[in-house]
Amino acid sequence: MTHSIHTVAVLPAAQLAPLANAYGAAVAAKRRQMVLGIAVTLFALALAALGAEVEPQKFWAKLGNFTDYFARLAHLDSGAYVWTDPVEWFWGLRKWLRLIGETMLIAYIGTFSGALVAFCACFMCSANLTRSPVLRATVRRLLEFCRTVPDLVFAxxxxxxxxxxxxxGVMALAIHTAGALGKLFAEVVDNIDLKPVEGIAASGGSWFAQVRFGVVPQVLANFTSYALLRFEINVRGASVIGFVGAGGIGEDLLVSIRxxxxxDVSAILLVIIACVMLIDVGTEFLRHRLVRMEGAR
Amino acid sequence: MSESAATLSAMLRSRNVELPRYGWRTHGPGFVAIAVLIGLFFLGVPVLGISFERFIPGLWRLGDIVMLMMPPSPETWSRFFIYLEALGQTLAIAFLGTMTAAVFAIPLGFLAARNIVANRIVHFFARRLLDTVRSVDTLIWALIWINVVGLGPFAGALAIASADICALAKLMSEAIETADRRPVEGVTASGGSRAAAVRFGIVPQVLPVFASQVLYYIESNTRSATIIGIVGAGGIGVHLSEMIRVLEWQQVSFLILMVLVTVAIIDQISRVLRKTIAGRG
Known part of the structure; x- marks a missing residue:
């Protein structure tokens, strides 16, 4: 073997052995940890499967039903494929459009009122704006309660x-939104630059003036972005809130499924999917514009 | 007050101090947006049939209900143990559903990631498919699965799995797309195949991110799992909706309390686990 540039220098065996051993030990330790993690997860899964009454044989036996179900979704009562007769398929389009409009309105009013409450609450639970720890803790606990109880339970x-x-439905969404947005808003307020607030305090501004001119301009874009995201989530939530009789298209869907x-099920699902995707695209566009406006400032 | 402000600004302007100008140009669009939002609110309220005549008596009744809820109590010990079992079932549904979703979401996530599958058409359709399925709520899936496997928690676990596959896959594909390219280039440069580049260049980077996303979903699904019982898909929601229907308010508040405590505990565990994962990664 000639000494060329391509030869890799190899340490003498005496020096190499401890290094190789250390490497082997590190890899083995990592592997042990991995195996242990997998074992714990599998055990938990088995326990969960027992708890959730999983029956694989029944699942396999009935899986045909699942594909069958989707096949049946694609057929009219007459047995023809749905797309052969769109008029018959979407026979209730006018009613469904009205209901999906109602659904969106429920989502909008719920988001709007919830965001308003969250907006007022978030300044009261940030450590940098509110001195009283009692008030802060109370508002925080209240918001936590509002977002932990699912909106459907409220409904x-x-x-x-x-x-x-x-x-x-509107009230349930509003309360849940207030809790969820309140937390996000408070996190934004926690991370603001305090210099404008101090400037206004130093020139004699009241607490409200500090919030209005020191805090709000900094956080408004972020707040709007979060509220838009929440609106998107709430449209999805409003589509099922009718399951418990709280308005929107959910009630019709429930009846058709039952x-x-x-x-009808496939038609209503398509109406919901189209509407949700429309809202997704719209809010995404608005949020991108907001980000760009922020960047330009 | 405004006069002195006007003279002050005139003085400052005469000294060439740049003052911010407020006017239609700067604040117009904002005002219009706010006016539209508020207008939509006041237009929408009557359209939905919401009025003070319904709202105020409703609030009174709600107050009565809250009074009836106090103090929370399961009434008998046997009921308490039934609820405890249902709560365990709820946790099982959330865990099993999320893990199943994760198993399916990982390959889908890789398919939808732009830096793995460079084909633009595949990427586009994968993303649209994920978005479409994502817009169907867990409860709708629960109803569909009840038709397939019958009432019970199994339908609930399947519903959570099918609702979250796409949401998780989307998050995972985003994690893969933001992964650092350098390890991949390193593996490729030293002669590794494409598969090796993914296995040793990307997987070690994204695995901790995946784990923390799955944990976060288990946490949020604990909340979802409490409500799928409302349509009959198992867990504590079955009892909750039943007790609301028969107006047993003390038991309702006890069940809500149980859910709150459980969610708080799961939150805490998941926070600790996520911190350890982040610390190691």
Whole structure:
């Protein structure tokens, strides 16, 4: 073997051995950790499968039903494919469009009111704006409660209190939104630059003036972006809130699924998907514009 | 007050101090946007049939209900153990559903990532497919799966799995796309195949991110799993909706309390686990 540039210099065996051993030990330790992690996960999965009454044989036996179900979604009552007769398929389009409009309106009013509450609450639970730890903790706990209880549970209770219709749905979404947005808003406020606030305080501004002129201009773009995201989530949520009788298209969907009106199910699902995607694209466009406006400033 | 402000700004302008100008140009679009938002709100409220005549008595009734909820109690010990079992079932649904979703989401995530599958058409359709399925809510999936495998928690786990496959796959593909290119280039430069580049260049980078995303989803699915029982897909939601239907308010508040405590515990565990994963990664 001649000494060319391509030869890799190899350490003498005496020096190499401890290094190789150390490497081997490190790899083995990592592998042990990995195996242990996998074992724990598998054990937990088995336990969960037991708890969730998983029956693989029943699943395999009925998996045909699943594909069958989608096949039936694609057929009209007459047995023809749905796309052969769109008029028959979307026979209730006018009603469904009205209901999806109602759904979007529920989502909008819920998001708007929830965001308003979150906007007022977030300044009260940030450490850099509110001195009183009692007030801060109270508002934080309240928001936590609002976002941990699922919106549908609120809706179920509100339906009893307010009666059937969109009102309980709007309120359930609003409360859940207030909790979720309140937390996100508070995080934004926690990370602001405090110099403008101090400047206004130094020139004699009140607490409200500090928030209005020191904080709000810094956080408004972020807040809007979060509120838009939440609106998107709420449209999805409003589409099922009708399951408990709280307005929107959900009630019609529930009835069609329960009564096996397959063509209606697929038509309503398509209306929902189209609407959600439209809102997705719209809010994404708005959020990108917001980001660009922020960048230009 | 405004007069002195006017003289002050005139003085400052005469000294060539640049003052911010406020006017239609700067604030117009903002005002219009806010006016539209508020207008839509006030137009929408009557359209939805919301009125004070319904709102105020409703609030009173809600107050009554809250009073009836106090103090939270399961009434009997046997009921308590039934609820505890249902809660365990809820956790099982959330865990099993999320893990199943993750197993399917990982390959989908790689397919939808631009730096793995360079084909633009595949990328476009993969993303659109993920978006389409993502817009169907967990509860709708639950109803569909109930038709297939019958009432019970199994349908719930399948619903959570099918609703989250696409959401997780989208997050994962984003994680893969933002991965550092240099390790991949290193593997390729030293003669590694494409598969080796993915295995040793990308997988070690994204695995901790995946793990923390899955943990986050288990956390949020614990919340979703409490409500799929409302349509009959197992877990504590079955009891919750039943108790609301029969107006047993003390038991309702007890069930809500159980959910709150469980969610808080899961949050805490997942936070600790995510921190250790992030610390190692």
């Amino acid at each position: 179920l209770i509100f339906v009893v209190a307010f009666g059937l219709g969109p009102l309980p 009564r096996f009106y397959y063509a």
